Amino acid sequence: MDKVQADAKARRAGNGGRAERAAQRDPERTRASILAAATVEFAENGIGGARVDAIAERAGTNKRMLYHYFGDKEQLYLAVLEEAYIGIRTAEKSLNLSDLAPEQGVAELAMFTWKYFLEHPEFLSLLGTENLHRARWLRQSTRLKELHSHFIDKLADLLDRGKAKGLFRVDVDPLNVYLTIAALGYFYLSNQHTLTTIFGRDLMEEASLEAWKRHIVQVTLASIRR
Amino acid sequence: MDKVQADAKARRAGNGGRAERAAQRDPERTRASILAAATVEFAENGIGGARVDAIAERAGTNKRMLYHYFGDKEQLYLAVLEEAYIGIRTAEKSLNLSDLAPEQGVAELAMFTWKYFLEHPEFLSLLGTENLHRARWLRQSTRLKELHSHFIDKLADLLDRGKAKGLFRVDVDPLNVYLTIAALGYFYLSNQHTLTTIFGRDLMEEASLEAWKRHIVQVTLASIRR
DNA sequence: TCACAAAGTAACCGTTTAGTTACTGGCTTG
DNA sequence: CAAGCCAGTAACTAAACGGTTACTTTGTGA
Numbered sequence: 404m405d406k407v408q409a410d411a412k413a414r415r416a417g418n419g420g421r422a423e424r425a426a427q428r429d430p431e432r433t434r435a436s437i438l439a440a441a442t443v444e445f446a447e448n449g450i451g452g453a454r455v456d457a458i459a460e461r462a463g464t465n466k467r468m469l470y471h472y473f474g475d476k477e478q479l480y481l482a483v484l485e486e487a488y489i490g491i492r493t494a495e496k497s498l499n500l501s502d503l504a505p506e507q508g509v510a511e512l513a514m515f516t517w518k519y520f521l522e523h524p525e526f527l528s529l530l531g532t533e534n535l536h537r538a539r540w541l542r543q544s545t546r547l548k549e550l551h552s553h554f555i556d557k558l559a560d561l562l563d564r565g566k567a568k569g570l571f572r573v574d575v576d577p578l579n580v581y582l583t584i585a586a587l588g589y590f591y592l593s594n595q596h597t598l599t600t601i602f603g604r605d606l607m608e609e610a611s612l613e614a615w616k617r618h619i620v621q622v623t624l625a626s627i628r629r
Numbered sequence: 630m631d632k633v634q635a636d637a638k639a640r641r642a643g644n645g646g647r648a649e650r651a652a653q654r655d656p657e658r659t660r661a662s663i664l665a666a667a668t669v670e671f672a673e674n675g676i677g678g679a680r681v682d683a684i685a686e687r688a689g690t691n692k693r694m695l696y697h698y699f700g701d702k703e704q705l706y707l708a709v710l711e712e713a714y715i716g717i718r719t720a721e722k723s724l725n726l727s728d729l730a731p732e733q734g735v736a737e738l739a740m741f742t743w744k745y746f747l748e749h750p751e752f753l754s755l756l757g758t759e760n761l762h763r764a765r766w767l768r769q770s771t772r773l774k775e776l777h778s779h780f781i782d783k784l785a786d787l788l789d790r791g792k793a794k795g796l797f798r799v800d801v802d803p804l805n806v807y808l809t810i811a812a813l814g815y816f817y818l819s820n821q822h823t824l825t826t827i828f829g830r831d832l833m834e835e836a837s838l839e840a841w842k843r844h845i846v847q848v849t850l851a852s853i854r855r
Numbered sequence: 856t857c858a859c860a861a862a863g864t865a866a867c868c869g870t871t872t873a874g875t876t877a878c879t880g881g882c883t884t885g
Numbered sequence: 886c887a888a889g890c891c892a893g894t895a896a897c898t899a900a901a902c903g904g905t906t907a908c909t910t911t912g913t914g915a
Contacts, residue, residue: 428861430862433863447761448677449675449676449758452677453677455902456901466905467906470904471863475904476904530820531757534821538826541826548826582824583813585816586813587812590808590815594760596760596763597764597767600764602781604804618805618809625851626851628851654893655892659892659893680872682871691893691894692874693894693895694893694894696874697891701873702873702874857915858915859914860913861911861913862910862911863909864908864910865906866905866907867907868903868906869902870901872899872901873899873900874897874900875899876895877895878895879893880891880892880894881893883890884887884889885889
């Protein structure tokens with residue numbers, strides 16, 4: 404039994420031990436439960452493969468509630484996508500690069516990105532789905548357009564400090580650096596299944612993951628050093 | 630009208646100008662036409678979003694022929710995937726790295742991979758779909774398991790020559806180098822839609838593409854040099 | 856305390872979908 | 886040259902699917 408189903412069952416059983424709130428009718432919890440179930444379903448099957456019935460069942464509720472809270476399948480997908488982006492943007496805020504030495508800062512950024520991707524495979528999968536559809540929902544979402552990353556600005560500052568110290572090449576572009584870090588992490592994880600099959604090596608064992616993390620840091624730094 | 634539809638229409642009109650073969654009944658051509666249409670459909674919509682009717686229509690034939698030649702939707706998808714892999718493996722053969730200086734060879738490999746990815750977006754898309762499904766069809770295909778790439782071996786030779794000359798670090802791993810090249814190309818192209826939306830820059834204009842190609846070469850070389 | 860609104864359920868509906876059947880027409884070969 | 890097989894067509898079917906209807910239950914505040 405996965406987490407989502409367990410949650411749903413607990414909810415159905417009445418209140419979950421805490422006396423604060425009678426859990427039999429709990430709109431927020433139902434909504435959240437549907438969203439969590441939809442995240443799993445869309446991440447595992449894509450938008451065309453996801454089944455509305457499967458989401459309702461996973462959430463421990465029924466379709467009527469899903470349509471009640473989210474309108475239709477596409478709007479539910481959009482909500483899932485928005486939540487996923489909010490998740491990474493929120494996590495990004497916890498990373499403070501301005502106190503670090505330039506090289507250390509770039510390394511931290513790379514390791515942060517790697518860790519986030521590793522811990523949130525559903526985010527990578529949703530990105531893949533969204534790109535298959537030419538970012539149709541991302542472009543449509545005003546909420547997500549406002550929610551832009553401040554990573555590039557932070558990284559630009561960091562690189563400028565490194566350039567001033569003569570550590571980094573002056574023609575280094577922050578976007579390129581960020582794309583490099585993201586590319587190395589994304590490809591390794593999102594394509595793990597075909598790569599493992601073709602090269603006959605398990606890329607997901609602890610030692611391989613640790614080695615690839617070091618590789619990302621090393622590659623990124625080597626590419627920007629003067 | 631796209632290429633596939635045009636082909637189908639030409640076929641339907643009788644023979645296509647060449648007198649060699651009466652085109653009214655042409656199993657090979659019908660099969661190829663279905664395969665081409667299916668490649669487009671699966672690449673655009675993924676496996677869950679692809680429609681058998683749409684494939685038949687695109688191919689200028691009907692469903693009966695599709696089931697006649699390929700069995701069912703999944704086997705058709707497998708045929709598409711196999712053909713896509715055969716395509717890249719065939720192209721790889723045209724690349725001869727053994728005559729080149731080590732640095733030149735690595736640069737050529739990087740540029741070849743970039744060019745292939747750029748010219749075959751359907752291959753990237755199919756890879757994405759296949760990974761979403763944990764390489765279910767790739768693992769199933771005996772034909773594809775036999776069709777392994779010789780790139781890693783060729784690259785290993787190249788790197789060894791570079792190491793012997795004192796150009797490359799001795800701890801450089803060929804698989805890592807190949808993954809690095811593939812990652813940088815794959816991510817930039819497959820995620821172009823979300824990236825363009827979020828960063829507000831068109832990554833697909835000629836100058837950007839050229840710059841990223843140079844970036845891949847530079848990053849790869851910088852990461853392996855002693 | 857009861858009326859009302861919102862949460863929740865289950866059975867239902869029309870359409871779309873993958874897959875099939877029953878058939879026609881043309882190419883090859885004994 | 887006819888028999889038989891294979892390419893090809895169109896209409897059909899059963900199941901799955903997204904979405905809705907009609908209804909019940911529960912919490913709340915006048």
